[in-house]
Amino acid sequence: MITTMNSYSPYMTFTKEEWARLRFNTPMTLTADELEELQGINENISMDEVTNIYVPLARLINLYATASQQLHSVTDTFFGKNTRKIPYIIGIAGSVAVGKSTTSRIIKALLSKWHNHPKVEIVTTDGFLFPNSVLEQKGLMQRKGFPESYDIRELIKFLAQLKSGAPTISAPVYSHLYYDVLPGQNEIIDQPDIVIVEGINVLQTPILQDQSLPSVFVSDFFDLSIYVDAVEEDLKEWYIDRFMKLKETAFHNPKSYFHRYASLSDGEACIVAADIWNRINKVNLLHNIEPTKTRADLILTKAATHDIRTIKLRKI
Template sequence: MIPVTPADLAQRIAAQRRQGSTLVVGITGSVAVGKTTLARQIADAVGQTVEILSTDGFLKPNAMLEAEGLMLRKGFPESYNAAALAAAIAGLKSGPVTVPAYSHATYDVDPAAARTISGADVVLVEGLGLAPDPSGHRLPLDLLLYIDADEDDIIAWFLARFMALWAAAATDAASFYARFRHMSEAEARAFALNVWTGINRPNWQDHIARALPVADVVVKKAGDHSLMLVR
C-alpha cells in the first residue's frame, strides 16, 4: 500500500476520460466511511466539469418502505429503486438525466431537490447500491472505487455523525432525529451503536463489501482520514 490523496485519485480518474464522453465513476463503501466527502474532494481536484450523484436519492420513499416493512432495512439492496438507479447511470452517457435527492435531516427522499445532470465530463456516483447483485450483475459504471476502513474507525465516524444530527435536532422539530431528543446523550449514543450493530454492519458485510473484490480502485482510510492505495 502507498499513501494517496484525493488529488492523486482525481488525476487517475481524469486520465481515464475520453474526449467528448462522460466518465461515470462509482464510489462506495460502508455507511459513514466518507463516500460523500471523498467525492467532493475528488470533484474539487479533478480539473474538469464534474457532477456528483448520490444513490441516496434512489432509496424508496419512507412511505413505501413502511408499507413494505423495510424501514429497518434502509440501505439494503431491496430498499432501493434499483431499476431507476441503473437507468440513470446508463443515461448519463447520452443526455440529460433528472435525478432525485435525499435529505439526511428528514431521513427521506426530497422531491423538491431533484435536479438535472447534463454535459458533465465526469459524474461521481457515490453511495450504497453499487455492489454486484448475488448473480454478479454490475451497474454500467466506467470505474468503481471502494473505500475500506477498520470497523472501529467506521463506528467512531458513524457515532459522530449520528450525534451531530441528534444535537442539531434540538432546534429543528422537522428533523427525523427530533424523535430521539427525549434520550440522554448516553442513551442516544447507545441507540446509535445498536443501529450500527443490528443494521449497518450486516449490510456492510453481506452486501456492500461485495464491491470490494471487483472494484477498479481500492483505498484504505485510516482513523485520521489519510488514505492508502490498496490497488
C-alpha cells in the same frame, strides 16, 4: 510499491509515501478555506492528505478520463458519427460513516479545476431509495440501505441515459433532514464531463432471487470504481461520533426525522447509536457492502484517524 507473498493479487499496493510521489508536478489547487467547506461532520482532513493522496488520484483520473474521451472520439470516427459528449463515470462505494461523501466532494473540487473537464457532478444513490411510504408498505424501514430498499431499475435507467450521451437527465433528490426522497424534486444533470456516483450499493450485484431485476449491474456503467475502506471497529466509532454531533445540531430541527433523539442524554444517545449500528449498519456492511470491495478498481484504506494509509490500484 508494497510487495506481498500473494503474487496473484489483482492489485498494486502503495503506501501513502509511495503514492504521494506519483503527484509529480501536479499543482495543489484547493485552498484551506475550500477544504474546510468540503469536510464531513466528524472528519478533519489535512492539506497534506489532499496533497499527498487526492492530488495524485485526481491526476490519475484526469489521465483516464482524457484517454476515455479520445477512445469515444476514435470510435465515433470509425462509425462515421459526430463525436458525442459521453461523461466519464466514477463510482464511489463504502460503508455508512466511512467518508464517501467527503471523498466525492474533494475529488470533484480537484477535477473541476482541470481545463479539459471543468463540469463535474455528484449523484448520490440515496435518491434512488424507495420512498418511506413504499418501504413501510413492504416492511423494509428497518432494512433501509439494504439492496432491496433501492429502486435499481430507475438507477440503471438513469445511468443508461447518462452513458448514452443524453443531453439533460434528472435524478431524484433525497433529504437527510426528512430521511426520505423528496416527491416532485429532481436534480438536473446537464452535459457533464465527469459524474461521480456515490453510494453504499454501487458495486453490488442484483439480488439473484429476483428474476425481474435487470441483468446488468450498476457498476457496468462505471469507467472507474473506488471503494473507501476501514475496519469495522473504526466505522462504528465514527458512526456513533457523527450521531452524537447530529444530536446537538441537526436533530434539534423540529422537522428532522430524528428529532426525537435530540432530548436524549449523551449516555442514552450512545446506546441508541450503537444499537442502530449493530442491528442495521453492521449487518449491511458485512453481508452486502464489504463483499463488493474487491470489485473496485481502486481501494483507499483509512486508519482510525481518518487519513488514508494504503492505496490499492487494480492492475491493467
